[in-house]
Amino acid sequence: MSATPTPYLTSEALSTFIRTALAEDVGDGDHSSLAAIPADARNRAHLLVKGEGVLAGVALAQLIFKEVDPTLQLAVQLEDGARIRVGDVAFTVEGPARSILTAERLVLNCMQRMSGIATHTAHLTSLLAGTKALLLDTRKTTPNFRICEKWAVLIGGGANHRYGLFDMIMLKDNHVDYAGGIAAAVQATKEYLQRTGRQLPIEVETRTLAEVQQALDAGGLARIMLDNMAPAQLREAVALVAGRVPLEASGGITEQTIAEVAATGVDFISVGALTHSAGSLDLSLKAY
Structure with a gap:
């Protein structure tokens, strides 16, 4: 995707x-x-x-x-x-x-x-040279100024993640925990989309390799987020998924670590600091 x-x-x-x-x-x-x-x-x-x-x-x-x-x-x-x-x-x-x-x-x-x-x-994007990883922003933006901040990311050579809560379904850790697990959260989401007639991509946040497997088993996902995983764990996740679903690395990624994260083979890297710390x-x- x-x-x-x-x-x-x-x-x-x-x-x-x-x-x-x-x-x-x-x-x-x-x-x-x-x-x-x-x-x-x-x-x-x-x-x-x-x-x-x-x-x-x-x-x-x-x-x-x-x-x-x-x-x-x-x-x-x-x-x-x-x-x-x-x-x-x-x-x-x-x-x-x-x-x-x-x-x-x-x-x-x-x-x-x-x-x-x-x-x-532009600086962080230059650190991804030689990899397939695409740099994404997040919703960590200034209230009422998001339109300008996300536009600026595009101008700098990055790409936009979802704009808001309305244009993509992202099942994060709290959604998963409240719903009773990844399988339950994804199933409820599919039923909601069918019931409401909406066509929205679904992304699931995972914290462990076991959760990555659960996300794969649930199926129907546009992307799997790998949250706060070390490079070695990211490489394991990339091998486990084997290209079946695009992978997004996220959480605590800095100028010092982004190149190593990109080298693991993930498809996307989201960095909140693009907007909240620039x-x-x-x-x-x-x-x-």
Whole structure:
């Protein structure tokens, strides 16, 4: 099974995110700009890179500026996914000065965070070279900012796991324990899908080789997760499954261990730190 596609990146979803974020920031008006800047003032600014990494959020910035003021004109020099260094200019924006100032902070907040995630993703992806493992994100995201964080993972060369609780069934340890075991959890899930007419892929989290075998016996799975297993145990699981079901390694995987995990032969490696621990890349919108 391939990584989850990106149906979440719709015009409607992005518009909703932008409008909600602007409402949070602007409220009843950008009074600093309204007070200090003449209504007819026109100016320009450029997005200045002050760090090294992978640029992300340019396409989103275009949508933000358009939402704030459709008359703003952007000239893009560097696209999403570009390798950047200190001193690069990603784009310029020109138009009503008040509008540039109102959009500035939301553009920077999104792009700095997204570029940090894309940079970290690109680095970890490079450590998988020579293996078949595909790097996945998780649901360990910032509430109401998931759309941007998962988008940034794609820009950095990773892939998206499920977007939320609604687009895939993942039977994790607590589900399994509450249901009375893997067999019971999978059987109940199959009955639920048939009863509700839904077609959702099923993934089961396993903690031991015995649970891996139970998952295989249950059948009908799109993927088996190998949770917090050491490399030696991962290799045993890969041999046991023998390609019958794609395998995902997860849990505590770091920059220091990811290459060894990939070398075990797993198909996917999910890393929550892609989104919950990535820093922000230093960017600035400067008048010129």
